[in-house]
Amino acid sequence: MEDDAPFEKIAISGPTLASLIQRSISSPCDIDGLLFGHVTRVTHSSLSDDSPSPSSSELLIPTITSLISSSHTLSFYDPLGRLHLPSLRRLLPPTTAPCTKLLGFFIARRNTPLRPSMREFALSRSLLSQTLTLDPKDPLFSLLSPSSPPSVFLLLSSSPSSLSFHTHEYRAFQLRRISGDPALEPRSLDVINIGPAFHSQYSAFSANSPFPWLPVPTEEGGEGEKGRESSNCMKRVAKEQQQRGLDACSQGFEVGRLSRLMGSDAANYTAEMEDLYGKMLGKLESLARAVEKSSAKILEQENRNIKLRWKVAGSD
Structure with missing residues (x-):
């Protein structure tokens, strides 16, 4: 065989x-x-110089x-x-x-x-x-x-x-x-x-999620052409952030205040950021409580529907 x-x-x-x-x-x-x-x-196919007739x-x-x-x-x-x-x-x-x-x-x-x-x-x-x-x-x-x-x-x-x-x-x-x-x-x-063999496909991927531009504040006494340009840029970026609804989420921490975290004075504003995170956690906690209450109401309504169906089935 x-x-x-x-x-x-x-x-x-x-x-x-x-x-x-x-x-x-x-x-x-x-x-x-x-x-x-x-x-x-x-x-x-095996093709070589030594064999006149290649085999496959x-x-x-x-x-x-x-x-x-x-x-x-x-x-x-x-x-x-x-x-x-x-x-x-x-x-x-x-x-x-x-x-x-x-x-x-x-x-x-x-x-x-x-x-x-x-x-x-x-x-x-x-x-x-x-x-x-x-x-x-x-x-x-x-x-x-x-x-x-x-x-x-x-x-x-x-x-x-x-x-x-x-x-x-x-x-x-x-x-x-x-x-x-x-x-x-x-x-x-x-x-x-x-x-x-497929690593090249993953390495060719590039994410497209740019961060907002944070201008560096000018030094004291640096008013002039550069100061006005920086001020205009800050206003434009602040307006864009406001249109996207980011200012509402950050509770008043507009780009001008966030830009202070990018210099030597960043240590002075850590308390403000901690306060911001605390408020965000408070919102998440209140949202979780609201979801819990709504879930309890839904479960209560489902139990009522089950009892009502049992009553209808019993009367039939």
């Missing part, structure tokens, strides 16, 4: 991996599910783009790792994209090593063998790729720590026939749009 071609790597999108990790840690127990995506063919090889790269997770394990197989086709059909979505194919399955468990168990190996073999013998009229047949049957297995493990953080580990495998015997071989998992 001819050996299966190995995958060069297994790719997964960043949002899909994040969704998978979030579902695994939010579940109270271990979970499993199905992996969907597409398979890309990559051709590598074709490799497959499965890319995981979506998943379906259950709330527990043994959702589409039995404890012995045998695939249950009716449960698998019930787990599938009603409609999928035409290019979406069933790539394999995943299992997320906790505080366990990243090694496939005997049941997971048996499930990989059962999933591959039973899908290869499906009737073309079966609804599952449209989700299979002729060139790449479902042979991807993704194993996740999470371990909570006492320091309020979690450690997440994952490993990808390919079920591949070697000398006629199937085996789960580890493959590298390439997370798309995360990593050093």
